[in-house]
Amino acid sequence: MIRKATEEEINKWDELVRSNPYGGHIYNSFEWNEFKKTVGWQPHYLIFEQAGYVMYFCIAEKSASFLGTIYYCAKGPGIFKDFKPDKASEARFKEFCKELKSYISIIDRKAILVKVEPEIHDSSCDMHQFGLHKSSSDLQFKATIFVDLRPSDEEILAGFKQKTRYNINLARRKGVEIKQLPMTDENVDLMFSMMSATQSRAGFFLRKKEYFAMYWKILADANMGQLLAAYHESDVLAGIFATSFGTKGYYKDGGSYPLKRNLMAPYLLQWEAMRWAKEQGATSYDLVAVPPKAHLDDPEHPQAGLYQFKRGFNDDVTEFVGCWDLPISETKYKIWKRQERKFLKLYTKMTKNLFW
Numbered sequence: 001m002i003r004k005a006t007e008e009e010i011n012k013w014d015e016l017v018r019s020n021p022y023g024g025h026i027y028n029s030f031e032w033n034e035f036k037k038t039v040g041w042q043p044h045y046l047i048f049e050q051a052g053y054v055m056y057f058c059i060a061e062k063s064a065s066f067l068g069t070i071y072y073c074a075k076g077p078g079i080f081k082d083f084k085p086d087k088a089s090e091a092r093f094k095e096f097c098k099e100l101k102s103y104i105s106i107i108d109r110k111a112i113l114v115k116v117e118p119e120i121h122d123s124s125c126d127m128h129q130f131g132l133h134k135s136s137s138d139l140q141f142k143a144t145i146f147v148d149l150r151p152s153d154e155e156i157l158a159g160f161k162q163k164t165r166y167n168i169n170l171a172r173r174k175g176v177e178i179k180q181l182p183m184t185d186e187n188v189d190l191m192f193s194m195m196s197a198t199q200s201r202a203g204f205f206l207r208k209k210e211y212f213a214m215y216w217k218i219l220a221d222a223n224m225g226q227l228l229a230a231y232h233e234s235d236v237l238a239g240i241f242a243t244s245f246g247t248k249g250y251y252k253d254g255g256s257y258p259l260k261r262n263l264m265a266p267y268l269l270q271w272e273a274m275r276w277a278k279e280q281g282a283t284s285y286d287l288v289a290v291p292p293k294a295h296l297d298d299p300e301h302p303q304a305g306l307y308q309f310k311r312g313f314n315d316d317v318t319e320f321v322g323c324w325d326l327p328i329s330e331t332k333y334k335i336w337k338r339q340e341r342k343f344l345k346l347y348t349k350m351t352k353n354l355f356w
Helices: 007-011 013-018 030-037 087-107 153-159 162-173 185-202 209-221 265-279 304-310 330-351
Strands: 002-004 042-050 053-063 069-073 111-116 143-148 177-181 225-232 235-245 248-256 284-286 317-319 324-327
Touching (some): 013 030, 030 042, 030 053, 053 087, 153 162, 185 225, 209 235, 248 265
Parallel strands (some): 069 111
Antiparallel strands (some): 235 248
């Protein structure tokens, strides 16, 4: 069954999420979902129980105007340990989807669908068997690269490609210094300025500074996030906001100025972010966002440059199934599918922000 978490359980929510069989994800943490509340999402802290199996997860609710209500389980539910399905976990996930559909239909007559994106290897099982439909787009990047942080620093470095090790050492020799910065208003401005400089070169959509500032400060205050910046003499070259939750570290945000690129600061910056995550207890570091495996050799792919950079740390790409829809009302879902593109476009135009 699925039930609401008690107040006592919510008070120790992060501890419970980290106890999940898959180790939890920061997007299911209390801090992240309380942040999402400030931008229009209402979190629901829920517990799935089945024959001694317990899994803690969060779904967020948001109104899609007259169309109804959308629910979203970011990077979850985390049922599949080590991203691998087996008969037991598939049966459990099937029951989860059935129970979730029933639960949402009872608490919300306006519900359209729940978006789920379990971290499970792509093509490892047929997602349609769970009553799911592939979403029109993936909300999180479905392909990534992980770096194993369990070995010693020397062993981790030895696993990088030779050129990446060279660039890390080059940055050090040339005097690049990596500083861990507190998340003050001044440093929020600095980091957002570097992200804006990157956006002007790459052309991607960038949310408002206030959006980033809110969760940067929330996660930093909870010792779950750290701003790192690369300096050379009096110049700031690049910055990273890295996060850590349980045994998992994540590259969340990054930006750089177009100067002194010959110093290879981003390589040293990522390495120091990994070392920070390891100090927090992380045993893996998620580099986030590379092209899907079918497009790794496509130089025109939007993430082609990122892949060339990130593959130096590990060229083994992990690709997940991405985002899937669990319809709550078949009638409402059909209407949503017809109106989704128009609604999201209008929402962005009116709010200057993304719905998600």
